[in-house]
Amino acid sequence: MGFLDVLRGRRDLKKPAPDRLFAMTTAYVTLEMSLSLKTTGRAAIVFQQLDTADFARLAREMQELIAATTQEAGTTVEARDDEFGYRWMVLVDPDFDDLVTGLSAIGGELELGGYGDRILAAVFPFEDAEKRHVYWIYNYKRGAFYPFVPASGDKQRDNTRELRLKAQMEGELPIEPELERWFPLWGAPV
Amino acid sequence: MPPPRKIGRDPGLTARMTLTLFLLGALYVVLIVALLAAGVGAVFVALIAGGLLLAQLFTSDKLALHAMGAREVSPQEAPELHAMVERLCVQADLPKPRVAVAQTAMPNAFALGRSPKSATVCATTGIMELLSPAELEGVMAHELSHVQNRDVLVMTIASFFATVAAYIVQFGFFFGGGDGDDDNAGFLVLLLVSLAVYALSFFLLQALSRYREFSADRGAGVITGRPSALSSALMKIAGTMDRIPERDMRAASELSAFYIFPPKVKSVLGSLFSTHPPLEKRIEKLSQLESQLQGRLTQA
Numbered sequence: 001m002g003f004l005d006v007l008r009g010r011r012d013l014k015k016p017a018p019d020r021l022f023a024m025t026t027a028y029v030t031l032e033m034s035l036s037l038k039t040t041g042r043a044a045i046v047f048q049q050l051d052t053a054d055f056a057r058l059a060r061e062m063q064e065l066i067a068a069t070t071q072e073a074g075t076t077v078e079a080r081d082d083e084f085g086y087r088w089m090v091l092v093d094p095d096f097d098d099l100v101t102g103l104s105a106i107g108g109e110l111e112l113g114g115y116g117d118r119i120l121a122a123v124f125p126f127e128d129a130e131k132r133h134v135y136w137i138y139n140y141k142r143g144a145f146y147p148f149v150p151a152s153g154d155k156q157r158d159n160t161r162e163l164r165l166k167a168q169m170e171g172e173l174p175i176e177p178e179l180e181r182w183f184p185l186w187g188a189p190v
Numbered sequence: 191m192p193p194p195r196k197i198g199r200d201p202g203l204t205a206r207m208t209l210t211l212f213l214l215g216a217l218y219v220v221l222i223v224a225l226l227a228a229g230v231g232a233v234f235v236a237l238i239a240g241g242l243l244l245a246q247l248f249t250s251d252k253l254a255l256h257a258m259g260a261r262e263v264s265p266q267e268a269p270e271l272h273a274m275v276e277r278l279c280v281q282a283d284l285p286k287p288r289v290a291v292a293q294t295a296m297p298n299a300f301a302l303g304r305s306p307k308s309a310t311v312c313a314t315t316g317i318m319e320l321l322s323p324a325e326l327e328g329v330m331a332h333e334l335s336h337v338q339n340r341d342v343l344v345m346t347i348a349s350f351f352a353t354v355a356a357y358i359v360q361f362g363f364f365f366g367g368g369d370g371d372d373d374n375a376g377f378l379v380l381l382l383v384s385l386a387v388y389a390l391s392f393f394l395l396q397a398l399s400r401y402r403e404f405s406a407d408r409g410a411g412v413i414t415g416r417p418s419a420l421s422s423a424l425m426k427i428a429g430t431m432d433r434i435p436e437r438d439m440r441a442a443s444e445l446s447a448f449y450i451f452p453p454k455v456k457s458v459l460g461s462l463f464s465t466h467p468p469l470e471k472r473i474e475k476l477s478q479l480e481s482q483l484q485g486r487l488t489q490a
Contacts, residue, residue, distance in 0.1 A: 180285035
């Protein structure tokens with residue numbers, strides 16, 4: 001935002017950054033081989049729902065379209081709404097590449113419909129050898145990934161592990177440099 | 191069919207705000223000229239003014255939080271509020287501000303801090319009980335818009351010289367200009383100029399504050415995509431503001447610019463004196479935005 005925009009109090013939503021979602025496809029090799037983080041076979045994209053007629057229509061059409069196109073790859077899609085009024089499209093597929101492709105297709109549909117600025121994030125859950133969950137979150141506005149590792153205890157994060165993951169994956173993934181933007185997503189339905 | 195990528199702007203609002211800023215700037219030039227003409231050293235003026243401005247920018251948020259009886263809360267203490275603010279921040283592309291809660295039944299919310307990185311958003315326990323989640327989201331988005339527009343910084347700088355003028359006026363009344371003969375006339379002129387600057391800037395600042403309020407309402411509607419939720423929140427807050435007595439409102443008056451609702455809703459002495467636009471106007475603007483949102487399909 002420029003200086004003049006600040007003075008004039010202008011407001012537009014930031015458009016999604018250039019899509020770097022597919023960086024996850026190649027990074028998964030390292031995640032699996034070197035860090036023994038395995039996909040849980042699920043991934044999700046979360047976006048804001050608008051109470052407008054054409055948005056409702058778009059969401060319905062998108063869901064049908066995605067269901068049809070991902071069926072060939074054996075991916076199933078389900079829609080969930082969380083308590084904050086955001087819509088989660090959860091994909092289930094044992095093949096990781098198909099998950100990334102599916103998420104990208106949904107993002108593309110939303111953008112085509114003119115609602116790309118309503119997408120918040122894509123969420124990739126992984127499991128380590130001890131069956132603990134580790135999330136990689138992709139922020140669409142920033143075009144960057146960051147790790148999110150819930151720790152035991154109420155709404156606690158394992159910051160040590162998150163920072164280690166950042167160091168381990170820096171070469172492979174575009175990582176969000178500002179730590180204040182590593183927003184957690186508690187209770188993600190994936 | 192590429193739909194319109196932007197929710198319509200409000201060029202009239204931008205124009206009015208720019209004009210107000212310009213007039214305020216012109217007024218301050220007059221004050222500076224008067225100060226220099228009265229024989230006050232230029233370096234001295236610049237040093238004192240700069241020092242005061244910095245002090246105000248760096249300490250005011252902590253003082254204000256303290257004055258409101260607000261306390262920063264951790265994600266464990268207020269998980270819903272934190273999660274709500276986090277999602278809005280992703281949507282608005284802002285770093286996460288500190289989140290504070292004030293223990294008071296008065297339904298209100300405000301934003302503090304000179305930059306998005308040092309910002310704090312605060313809600314009262316009253317507002318969290320009163321509003322539905324969607325309405326509270328609208329209110330928090332309004333506060334985050336203030337953060338994004340850097341309204342604390344803009345208003346602090348804009349009102350700074352008005353404060354200086356006010357000091358000069360007070361000083362003049364207390365000391366009656368001293369005892370030098372030559373200085374006396376000069377000082378009297380300075381006193382009069384300061385008085386005029388103070389009076390005029392007061393009205394300009396109130397107008398500016400109202401425009402920033404409209405901007406923040408609009409920003410909130412764009413961020414949440416639900417302008418109507420903010421409308422209904424404003425109406426709910428207005429309903430209770432009249433009934434609940436003003437108990438805990440000891441904060442300095444310039445702070446009131448960043449409340450979602452001004453602490454005093456008086457039978458107005460003319461809207462000129464108000465830091466916030468009247469409720470009907472705000473709701474009217476929000477419903478215009480709502481129709482723009484709803485009309486995206488037909489526009490395309």
